[in-house]
Amino acid sequence: MTSTSSTTTPLLELRGLTVRYGGRSGLLAVDGVDLSLRAGETLGLAGESGCGKSTLAMSVLRLLPKSAQIEGEILLDGEDITQMSFGRLRTVRWASASVVFQGAMHALNPVKRIGEQIAEPIRLHGTVPAGHVKSRVRELLEQVELPVARADAYPHELSGGQKQRVMIAMALACEPRLVIADEPTTALDVIVQAQVLALLSRLVADHGIGLIMISHDLSVLGATCARLAVMYAGKLVEEGPSRQVIGEPKHEHTKALAAAFPTIGDPSSRYAPATSSELGLPGAPEPVAEGVEPLLRTDNLRVTFTGRGQTTEAVKGVDLEVYPGEIVALVGQSGSGKTTLARTILGLQKPTSGQVLFEGKALPHSARALRAYRRKVQLVLQDPTSALNPRHTVYEAIAEGLRIHKLPGDERELVAQALEAAELRPPERFMTVLPHELSGGQRQRVVIAGALALAPTLLVADEPVASLDASVRGEILALLLRLRASLGLAALVITHDLGLAWNIADRVAVMYKGELVEVGTVAEVLRDPKHEYTKQLLAALPDGTALPAGEVTA
Amino acid sequence: MPSPRRGGGTARYLLTKLGGAVISLFMVVVLGFILFRVMPGDPVKTMTRGHPVTNEQLAILEHRYGLDKPKIAQFWDYLVKLLHGDFGDSYQYSRPVGDMILEKLWPTVLLVGTGTILAVALGLWLGTRAAWQRNSVFDKASTGIALAFWSMPTFWLGMILLTAAGGLFPSGGMVYPDTPPDFLSQALDILHHLVLPVITLVAVVYAQYQLVMRSSLLEEMDADYLTTARAKGLRDDLVRRRHAVPNALLPTVTLVFLHLGMVVAGAITVEAVFSWPGLGQMTYNAIGVPDLPVLQGTFIVLAAAVLVMNLIADVLYRFLDPRVRAV
The missing domain is CATH 3.40.50.300 (P-loop containing nucleotide triphosphate hydrolases)
Known part of the structure; x- marks a missing residue:
């Protein structure tokens, strides 16, 4: 990625980023990745588990375990993260770039009220004067469309979608210029996923925040991000506008990713999941003949749970x-x-x-x-x-x-x-x-x-x-x-x-x-x-x- | 979800736990009665040892203590008295056991309380440090030392300490008879006597707190919410203090209270070695006779201590962990 046409420094620029786990001969998780993102841009990072996409995301805030060795440059607003002192790094974390973690269930502290958890980075970075922290938390909860009273709730009292909203509110708390969302909707239902994605897109656009979203699902990324980058075995194998990457994938692996999730209504994927096996696929089955007894039948089945006076x-x-x-x-x-x-x-x-x-x-x-x-x-x-x-x-x-x-x-x-x-x-x-x-x-x-x-x-x-x-x-x-x-x-x-x-x-x-x-x-x-x-x-x-x-x- | 029934839920929870504790206590009373009666030894014979006594005199003594009645009748008498708050009279001292226990209770509480507070503080601090610097020299050394102390027999450690530091500290008892009666001198003297028994007690019990704290903190160390906390820009020690330790403390709190009850019973050995005039020593002396009312009384008091501590642990856990509160 050499973009010299614009005079402004990119919000985030990776130059030859290489991350290795456990010594010289260790596992190469990210292999010479060049990538850049301008302020307000949205970029989707796709790939299968183990391709290095999460490692890449965590390296941006230097959140990798000690065994990880980083080579290359990570420029956030032109400043190299890899060279920062620990104190400087702490000021940059969350205030300049924040993360919406995968699985909000575990990313929130189970024994602290969510209002407190949202307020923590605000107090730490002094984003607003101390007296205004509470009202800022209220404002954030309203932005993510959660009732303000939920600030007193503990994480386990919220549904999966609500927890993800809390994570988003927390990510926006210090008005960062970059948000990294790591599989933000993976564990969620289709309907909740659509709501969370719409919310994230709207907030990012409203505040002009740069977004890097990571997922294994190209369709999710396509719906939220303008540009797509596909990773495979630590390398960036394809990059371009979302429509183009999904519509006309060039790399073998992108094609596999694009084919994995079928288009409902597309007859070519009916009875034909994406497979490269030489065993082939059987044709469409014969329809069940009339008058055949069902193998399994449930008859007006009811299950009621009673506990603590509630049914x-x-x-x-x-x-x-x-x-x-x-x-x-x-x-x-x-x-x-x-x-x-x-x-x-x-x-x-x-x-x-x-x-x-x-x-x-x-x-x-x-x-x-x-x-x-x-x-x-x-x-x-x-x-x-x-x-x-x-x-x-x-x-x-x-x-x-x-x-x-x-x-x-x-x-x-x-x-x-x-x-x-x-x-x-x-x-x-x-x-x-x-x-x-x-x-x-x-x-x-x-x-x-x-x-x-x-x-x-x-x-x-x-x-x-x-x-x-x-x-x-x-x-x-x-x-x-x-x-x-x-x-x-x-x-x-x-x-x-x-x-x-x-x-x-x-x-x-x-x-x-x-x-x-x-x-x-x-x-x-x-x-x-x-x-x-x-x-x-x-x-x-x-x-x-x-x-x-x-x-x-x- | 906060429900209007939550308050009722807590009351019901408490009542259930309390009911369970009362039933347990009754079982303890029954068990104590049977246990000390199958133990070898005849109290009447022990008391009259060295005196020429006739069989008639023995029978009179047995009758006085009600030992000639059938066991069931003995138990009934015992139970009725107990419900009136009467633990019976000691065979050895002919004094109400209740008074004796009250008298000996506070030295034991002093010893066990001081020992436990120090052991918990030491164990939690060492455990936290060891886990945070996993596999460091500090971790390996402190865990090794803790295990070594834990495996030492209490009486042996006590006697070694007595031999090694015998000159510096009193060898037994709680207070010298010639200490001036003013508060300060008495307190300092008790403190002086307390040093060796407390060190022994702490050395033997702190390991379990350290090991539990270490392992529960290690479990939390890979938790995602700690990454969240780091990403927020928190300093390493704030991540530990604010996020990791409070979560890791939850299982530890339960253990501390569970063991507190047992430490009371465990103090018997320490009290015997250092002639500390507490419940432990009294029990130790009563076993030889056997002084049945004293044994039964202390048995109930020690068991009740365990039960109460269990109850506190349950309630405290519910108070501390919001996830348990909701269930």
Whole structure:
């Protein structure tokens, strides 16, 4: 980046920035990055986990751990951060540049009131006279559209979206000229994400603040930032105006990132998650024949939680069917009751009324019969890292289920078959490996293999790709499609990701406040939504990830 | 969410905890009664040792103490008296046990209180420093030393100290009989007597506070909110004092109070070694007889101390940690 055309110094300029962890021969996290940002500009920094984007962001305020070695220059308003004394650095932190951290849940101190936490940098940097701190906090809370009374709340009393608003208020507290937002909306629901992004964009524009936003989701960045930079393995591989980078990606990796999240309504991504596997994709499935008995059916299912004199109806009379070999996506925001519904289907939660029928029979109550049922209905969890015991080898992880259910046959043979089915080849190579030696995608395949080993007929998957990288996401989704084609495996996929539903599901069930407000084929629900809430969900998607309704129908 | 029911919730929480404590105390009373009766030794025989006594005289003594009644009846008598605040009379001294306990309570509280305050302060300070400079020489050395003291037998350490510093400090008791009765001289003399027992007590117990503080601070050290605090431009020691330590203190507070109850009981050894005229020494002397009313009385008082401290820990934790308060 050599921009000599303008006379003003850029707000932030990185020159040959290299960050290495742990000594000379250590891990190269950022590799010779040149980048510049003018005052008031917005820049999106995209890339997968481990590409060095967060390291780059943290280096701007020198917040990296001691083991990190920085080379090159980081010029903030023309002053090199790497050469600053510690005292000077402390004055620059937050007053000149502030950060909206990833996961506001952990970035806020759990035992301090949020008003106090917002006020802390104001007092520290003397942004306003001491007597005006309180009114400044009030003003900031109003700016992020939070009730002023919430200043007395503790972080755990706020919702995820509210906490992120607090982080934004805190970032703006000292009127910095640069804000770095590190995955500010990753953990949030579509609707909340849209609200937070709109808020951030508005505030940044109003105050003429320079913004660097980091995300793995190109569509989120495209919606907020004018320019996009894509990182891969520590290097900047592509940079340009957002529209151009997303519309006509040049680098191989940018293409993969752009393809990972499908455009809803685009027939080319229907039953076709982005995958580079040579195994290919099965074609669109045959529609379920008339008169076939559903594999799983819930009948007016209700789950009510009582505690401390309050009753919460988590599931309010749900009728849901999953047919053999069918993939159903259950979508809804967090707190909609979809996880409770899944737990009830698995027999982990007793319904208050109504029943779950599997293959036409009501769910048994005895522990022994439930065990037989759970063999046929297997669960795949969101985060494979915590779902696997870190001290068990892959072989142990898969064989455990076999032992519990005392399946006949040679154990080693069955484990090998399961690994084969989950496309971990050759199986022998993976058997003795521990989870931490595998990549995120491979771990999720191990979890799936553990489920497949028991030859289930239904897979219940709770956000199976939410914690995975964009490029791996497509591979796992393609695996689910291939498993359905080869084994006739049905799946109930719980997700907040409408693109996932468009990628692989046959039908979509939309859950809102404990009720299924809309159930239908993917084309019906996502292209021609009937219920107000479904329309809201679709409208909340970042620009460019959904074609206007009715334009193309698959 | 702040709800109008929060106040009611706290009252209910307190009542539940209090009820639990009362039930525990009753179990302690039952257990104490059984425990000291299965212990070897016959109080009547011990008391009359060295005197020629007839079987009739022994029977009279047994009758006087109610030891000839069935155990159930003995327990009933004991319970009824206890509910009236009467711990019974000591076999050895023929004095009300309640008075004896009251008399010996304050020396124990003085010893244990001083010891605990010093041990907590020392442990927390060392633990914080050790965690903040993880793997430094200071960390390794202070943790090693703490562990070494922790593994020392209390009586052994006490006797070593007595031998080493015997000339400088009194070897036992709480106050010399010839000290002038004015307040200052008495206080200074007690302080002089207090030094060695307190050092022994502190040395043996401070390690656990240090280790818990160290590990809970280490857990907080990688927390994201500390990065937030640093990014705000806070000085390193402010990050530690304002953000890291208050969070790390939460589990430590519980432990401090849990152990406080046990330290009271643990002081028995220290009091025995230094002839400190407290509850511990009284218990130690009563075991040989066995002086059942004294043992039962101190047993209840020590157990009650543990229960009360537990109760305080629960309430304090709820007060300190907003997350627990909401649940």
